[in-house]
Amino acid sequence: xxxxxxxxxxxxxxxxxxxxxxxxxxxxxxxxxxxxxxxxxxxxxxxxxxxxxxxxxxxxxxxxxxxxxxxxxxxxxxxxxxxxxxxxxxxxxxxxxxxxxxxxxxxxxxxxxxxxxxxxxxxxxxxxxxxxxxxxxxxxxxxxxxxxxxxxxxxxxxx
Numbered sequence: 325x326x327x328x329x330x331x332x333x334x335x336x337x338x339x340x341x342x343x344x345x346x347x348x349x350x351x352x353x354x355x356x357x358x359x360x361x362x363x364x365x366x367x368x369x370x371x372x373x374x375x376x377x378x379x380x381x382x383x384x385x386x387x388x389x390x391x392x393x394x395x396x397x398x399x400x401x402x403x404x405x406x407x408x409x410x411x412x413x414x415x416x417x418x419x420x421x422x423x424x425x426x427x428x429x430x431x432x433x434x435x436x437x438x439x440x441x442x443x444x445x446x447x448x449x450x451x452x453x454x455x456x457x458x459x460x461x462x463x464x465x466x467x468x469x470x471x472x473x474x475x476x477x478x479x480x481x482x483x
Contacts, residue, residue, distance in 0.1 A: 331402035331466035333459065337450040339394045346387055353380055398447055400459075402466050407438065409445050421445045428467060432460035 341349070361376035395414040400407065407428055409421040423440035431437040436448045436456045448456045 327403040327405060329401060329403055330470045331400070331463060333400050333462070335398040335400070335448050335451060335459065337394050337396060338452070338455075339391070341387075343391075346391075350380070350384060350387075353383060396450065400447065400463065402463065402470070404470065407440070409438070409447055425467070425470065430460055430464055430467070432457055436460050 357376035357380055361373035364370075364372035364376075392414050395412075397412045399410040399412075401410075402408075402425060405425055407423045407425050409423070411419040411421075413419070421443070423438055423443055423445065425440075427440045429439045431439065434453075435446050436451075436459060438445045438447060448459055451459070
């Protein structure tokens with residue numbers, strides 16, 4: 325028997341700079357460093373040019389690392405029985421937690437903590453506080469709807 329999915333969401337870190345924006349940023353930084361480093365090299369202050377190249381390399385490495393970390397995700401799926409939290413790390417490693425939906429408790433504060441029968445899972449660490457609150461409210465509403473079902477009885481209908 326297939327279980328009914330009451331709530332499902334995919335959580336991903338937000339990145340405001342697109343790949344194309346990153347390329348333009350690097351080009352701009354290289355141009356600015358050439359405008360500063362080349363005259364310094366001509367004036368005999370050649371170490372300045374080396375440091376200008378070093379900051380471009382460091383900026384490129386930091387953004388590359390940031391985009392690698394952005395590949396992480398968490399999927400929350402609430403069924404009649406369980407809340408399944410599936411995490412995918414940036415390197416592709418998967419991790420799954422199952423929490424009993426009936427005993428599920430949601431603590432939304434500085435962190436979004438899901439607790440059920442002694443098991444505790446923190447989700448959405450990479451989300452902004454407003455986004456965590458939004459996810460917590462949606463999950464709480466889905467839990468409330470699941471715990472107090474409304475049945476369509478034949479005698480309730482006005483035929």
